[in-house]
Amino acid sequence: MKHNTFEKIRSADVRIAIVRARFNEDITAGLLAGALEALQEAGIPSEKVRVVEVPGSFEVPLAADRLFAAKAADAVVCLGALIQGDTPHFEYISRACASGIMQVGLRHGKPCVFGVITCFTREQAEERSGPGDMNRGREAAKVALEMIEQLGEIA
Numbered sequence: 526m527k528h529n530t531f532e533k534i535r536s537a538d539v540r541i542a543i544v545r546a547r548f549n550e551d552i553t554a555g556l557l558a559g560a561l562e563a564l565q566e567a568g569i570p571s572e573k574v575r576v577v578e579v580p581g582s583f584e585v586p587l588a589a590d591r592l593f594a595a596k597a598a599d600a601v602v603c604l605g606a607l608i609q610g611d612t613p614h615f616e617y618i619s620r621a622c623a624s625g626i627m628q629v630g631l632r633h634g635k636p637c638v639f640g641v642i643t644c645f646t647r648e649q650a651e652e653r654s655g656p657g658d659m660n661r662g663r664e665a666a667k668v669a670l671e672m673i674e675q676l677g678e679i680a
């Protein structure tokens with residue numbers, strides 16, 4: 526598989542926004558750290574990265590939509606952590622969040638990346654938000670860069 530070095534966009538003027546849900550705060554802090562690290566490694570200067578916080582994953586799509594509407598970002602990385610509880614609430618928020626994020630990307634024609642983890646247990650969430658390659662925030666930030674590059678080539 527081709528290893529993407531993001532060579533083409535490294536020199537470009539890309540602005541990345543991260544929308545981070547605060548619910549399950551310790552987990553989303555780990556996702557945020559992973560995303561920021563990946564962007565730094567790709568050579569994106571920190572002044573080109575904006576972090577917006579919202580209460581929970583349900584609020585993430587709206588914040589992403591407003592960032593694109595304000596022309597404040599070339600890609601939005603959406604971060605949140607949904608952990609299943611005793612009621613069906615998890616299902617409603619997960620579906621609304623995933624579908625909302627997809628709709629925002631299509632509406633604005635820009636990468637709106639699904640970095641929201643949906644887990645059955647806290648342990649699973651910890652695994653996916655810790656240091657290292659399993660960190661889904663890190664992965665989501667790389668997807669944003671790759672998609673900016675790909676969409677630029679298509680255009």
Ligand code: RBF
Nearest residue numbers: 546548580581582583584605606607608614618
């Ligand atoms: N937000 C999350 O990001 N992750 C969750 O696991 C989560 N669980 C929730 C469970 C319940 C019962 C409720 C009422 C809310 C939960 N939220 C969760 C918050 C949700 O995303 C949103 O912020 C609120 O519903 C307000 O719109």
